[in-house]
Amino acid sequence: MVDHRVQTVDVLVVGGGTAGFGAAIAAARQGLRVSLIEATSKVGGVMAFCPGMPWGGGYPVGRSIGGIFAELTETLMGMTPPAATVRPSTLENFGAEVIYDHESATYVMFEMLESARVDVHLNTLIGEPEMEGRRIRSVRAYDRRGPLTFQVGMVIDCSGDGNLSAQAGVPYTVGNGSGDMMGVTLSFMMVGADWTRVFADDDPYFERYAAVGVSNGQLHPDLAKLYLMRGFHDGNVFCNTVHIRGIDGTDPDAVSRATQEGRRRCRQVARFLIDNVPGFENARMIDLGPTVGVRETRRLEAMFRITGDAIARATQFDDGIVACDNPIDDVMRGDGAMTHDAAVDKGSYYTIPLRTLIPKTVENLLFAGRLICADSIAFASVRGMPQCMAMGQAAGTAAALALKNQRPIQQVDANQVIATLVANGLNRIGPSPRP
Numbered sequence: 001m002v003d004h005r006v007q008t009v010d011v012l013v014v015g016g017g018t019a020g021f022g023a024a025i026a027a028a029r030q031g032l033r034v035s036l037i038e039a040t041s042k043v044g045g046v047m048a049f050c051p052g053m054p055w056g057g058g059y060p061v062g063r064s065i066g067g068i069f070a071e072l073t074e075t076l077m078g079m080t081p082p083a084a085t086v087r088p089s090t091l092e093n094f095g096a097e098v099i100y101d102h103e104s105a106t107y108v109m110f111e112m113l114e115s116a117r118v119d120v121h122l123n124t125l126i127g128e129p130e131m132e133g134r135r136i137r138s139v140r141a142y143d144r145r146g147p148l149t150f151q152v153g154m155v156i157d158c159s160g161d162g163n164l165s166a167q168a169g170v171p172y173t174v175g176n177g178s179g180d181m182m183g184v185t186l187s188f189m190m191v192g193a194d195w196t197r198v199f200a201d202d203d204p205y206f207e208r209y210a211a212v213g214v215s216n217g218q219l220h221p222d223l224a225k226l227y228l229m230r231g232f233h234d235g236n237v238f239c240n241t242v243h244i245r246g247i248d249g250t251d252p253d254a255v256s257r258a259t260q261e262g263r264r265r266c267r268q269v270a271r272f273l274i275d276n277v278p279g280f281e282n283a284r285m286i287d288l289g290p291t292v293g294v295r296e297t298r299r300l301e302a303m304f305r306i307t308g309d310a311i312a313r314a315t316q317f318d319d320g321i322v323a324c325d326n327p328i329d330d331v332m333r334g335d336g337a338m339t340h341d342a343a344v345d346k347g348s349y350y351t352i353p354l355r356t357l358i359p360k361t362v363e364n365l366l367f368a369g370r371l372i373c374a375d376s377i378a379f380a381s382v383r384g385m386p387q388c389m390a391m392g393q394a395a396g397t398a399a400a401l402a403l404k405n406q407r408p409i410q411q412v413d414a415n416q417v418i419a420t421l422v423a424n425g426l427n428r429i430g431p432s433p434r435p
């Protein structure tokens, strides 16, 4: 018979993606006992499922958002040899991005979690919460030894899908509200390419070549734009291009089927590049993602919902916890296309309010990352990995302050959260953000 294990923690972080990474470190650095639960064998979430994907949106109007994102980037850039660099994005309306060596980044992320004394549980699946009135008393988890119960002070849901929050009674919408979610993507890397020839044309989507491939049946019709970019290492080309529509990312069977279909299309693209695009003749495929990256599933209802209108006005909220000028990066919702229209006028930015991460009623729950309370337009802009890390950092900090002050999370002092985040390096946040 399996022992029934029970652990008591101050903060339980569900999901070790970029949001969970930020949340766990921030809460642990406030001196709390923090456990981070991740269903897979790696931290990173989408970052780990699409190895080599650049961190976009970390430099709104040319200045780093700061905080844990900046710390991670600077650590990687300071390694010998450097394991990251900042460069302009090749796409319109995106600012600078960080491109990095994926293995080094994962290693440094684990080290940062370790030195903050976060208790990391990999290969562990969070199950259902046990409620006591408006509070979560405990959360059930499962690992290869069997069930495990966490008695919790606060829970931060960074799972992307929000099962636990939904079970705790937090209302949610799925995708654009009618159930249409953005396309999922299986990525891969081509190594051994000749960058000079591959990127000789000013055509970020390789549309000239793709049109031929689609018309003669070598490529799936959804591959009319090939999104290929330089990787971190010379001769590597990151291929973030095989999108599959109409997949419900909360349905594990649909995700498995999409991953298998994605593998077929990725192999098709690799063959096409080698045979048709100059510079790929001697290249080969590596790092095919272990599963599709899911952009959008549930978005939870919070004390405040950020909207496309608010971001278009470059609203800087009093409780703004991270700056952002990312475009509306929409990818094949329903029968839509892939677009990245500007979200704000050039030279301006908006901030994401803390209240978008706090549910209305559950007193010891927050969420961060792609679970944020946002309409579908705002969501398409806020979802970059640097913003997810910063949302996590804000949620971890708020959770710690609410626990210390013995307050429900709805009554956390936003000014105190902002002051702590500023002291910990986040830029351009709070009531009077600097230009």
Ligand SMILES: Cc1cc2nc3c(=O)[nH]c(=O)nc-3n(C[C@H](O)[C@H](O)[C@H](O)COP(=O)(O)OP(=O)(O)OC[C@H]3O[C@@H](n4cnc5c(N)ncnc54)[C@H](O)[C@@H]3O)c2cc1C
Pocket (backbone or CB within 6 Å): 014, 015, 016, 017, 018, 019, 020, 037, 038, 039, 040, 044, 045, 046, 047, 050, 053, 054, 055, 056, 057, 124, 125, 126, 127, 158, 159, 160, 161, 163, 184, 185, 186, 240, 293, 294, 295, 368, 369, 370, 371, 383, 384, 385, 386, 388
């Ligand atoms: C294909 C694709 C391309 C993108 N391109 C870019 C880009 O170029 N630049 C950029 O900055 N952003 C990009 N984004 C957006 C960005 O990657 C995501 O919005 C961001 O990574 C979301 O982070 P998250 O931590 O909120 O969620 P996720 O990364 O989804 O992490 C959630 C984690 O929770 C875990 N989890 C879920 N349920 C459970 C459970 N029950 N128990 C335990 N663990 C659980 C999952 O395993 C996962 O690790 C892209 C997204 C996708 C999908």
